[in-house]
Amino acid sequence: xxxxxxxxxxxxxxxxxxxxxxxxxxxxxxxxxxxxxxxxxxxxxxxxxxxxxxxxxxxxxxxxxxxxxxxxxxxxxxxxxxxxxxxxxxxxxxxxxxxxxxxxxxxxxxxx
Amino acid sequence: xxxxxxxxxxxxxxxxxxxxxxxxxxxxxxxxxxxxxxxxxxxxxxxxxxxxxxxxxxxxxxxxxxxxxxxxxxxxxxxxxxxxxxxxxxxxxxxxxxxxxxxxxxxxxxxxxxxxxx
Numbered sequence: 001x002x003x004x005x006x007x008x009x010x011x012x013x014x015x016x017x018x019x020x021x022x023x024x025x026x027x028x029x030x031x032x033x034x035x036x037x038x039x040x041x042x043x044x045x046x047x048x049x050x051x052x053x054x055x056x057x058x059x060x061x062x063x064x065x066x067x068x069x070x071x072x073x074x075x076x077x078x079x080x081x082x083x084x085x086x087x088x089x090x091x092x093x094x095x096x097x098x099x100x101x102x103x104x105x106x107x108x109x110x111x112x
Numbered sequence: 113x114x115x116x117x118x119x120x121x122x123x124x125x126x127x128x129x130x131x132x133x134x135x136x137x138x139x140x141x142x143x144x145x146x147x148x149x150x151x152x153x154x155x156x157x158x159x160x161x162x163x164x165x166x167x168x169x170x171x172x173x174x175x176x177x178x179x180x181x182x183x184x185x186x187x188x189x190x191x192x193x194x195x196x197x198x199x200x201x202x203x204x205x206x207x208x209x210x211x212x213x214x215x216x217x218x219x220x221x222x223x224x225x226x227x228x229x230x
Contacts, residue, residue, distance in 0.1 A: 033218070042118070042205055042221035043156070088155060097169070098144060098209055098217045102156045 006089060006103040014111050019076040021106040023089030024069075030092045032065055032072050033100065037086045046074075046087075081112045114140045116208050118222025125196055126230055133191045133225045135206030141186035142208035146219065147179075150203045162189040196229045203227075 005024045013019055023032070031050045035043040049056045049065045049072065056063045062075040076083055086107050090100040115138040125131050135145055143164050148156040160181050161169045168181035178200075180192040189208075193200055203226050207219035 031217070035221075040203070040224070040226070042116075042223045043207070043219075045218050045220070048218060092217055097161055099146070099158060099161060100217075100219060101158070104155045107153070 006087075006106050008106060009104065010107045010109070012109040012111065013079055015079060015081055017079055017110075019079050019083070019108055019110070021074045021087050021089075021108070022071060023073070023103050024071045025089075025091045025101075025103075026070065027091075027093055029067075030094050032063075033090045033092070034061075034063060034072075034074050035088045035090060035102075037088065037105075039085075043088065076108075079108075079110045081110050084108060084110045114138075114208070114210055114220040116142075116206065116220045116222045118206050118225055120225060121223060122226045122228075124228045124230065127197050128195055131193045131196055131227060133193075133204055133206070133227075135189045135191070135208070135222050137187045137208045137220075140208075140210055142189075142210070143186060144209045145183060145189040146207045146209070147181060147189075147191050148205045148207070150205060150224075152203075156205060159191075164189075193227065196227070198229045201227055201229045 007022050033048045034046040037043045047058045047063050049063050060077045065072045086105045088105045089103040117136045119134045145162040147159045150156050158171050159174045162181045162183040164183045170176045183189040203224050205224040207221045
């Protein structure tokens with residue numbers, strides 16, 4: 001079953017603005033990952049944050065993790081039209097053979 | 113980065129026929145591959161975990177006789193939808209894991225297969 005909940009479900013912003021997406025989960029995790037999916041395509045890995053990390057950066061991406069609240073956020077700064085896609089968080093728990101459980105996703109639309 | 117090739121990208125078939133989808137890791141060996149199903153504007157639902165040389169592990173509610181998985185080599189896993197029906201129409205995506213659990217458990221995804229059963 002899916003354990004991740006994401007909000008907002010959909011987000012529409014103008015180019016240059018920042019986009020923030022949130023993810024909540026229910027059980028303890030080893031790590032949390034964010035993926036991006038362009039319409040009708042596979043997923044692309046963006047960033048992985050371990051359970052003992054609180055913040056991680058990669059280019060224009062910033063991810064935070066609050067294990068006490070069981071939540072994470074993905075911030076995309078200075079968004080571009082090419083950032084338009086669906087973004088999913090995924091959690092990996094221990095002793096699950098590396099399975100990832102995906103959240104419901106946020107559909108981001110960046111208008112030029 | 114690691115590349116996963118999934119084929120075909122799109123298939124249309126008649127009800128009752130079987131459809132095979134291939135998932136290949138092109139530049140790395142994948143001991144574990146995963147198969148997902150995705151409905152429009154929804155998340156990915158894990159169907160099964162495919163382990164090279166052993167039987168696949170299916171998620172609860174997924175019929176193993178309906179969705180046959182074979183992982184005969186370190187670079188190829190196949191999903192066969194047997195006796196497909198219109199309700200099996202969906203987007204099927206595979207992924208392959210490079211590392212083991214933990215920090216290196218990044219999954220690389222195929223481009224997906226859109227199955228339409230008439």
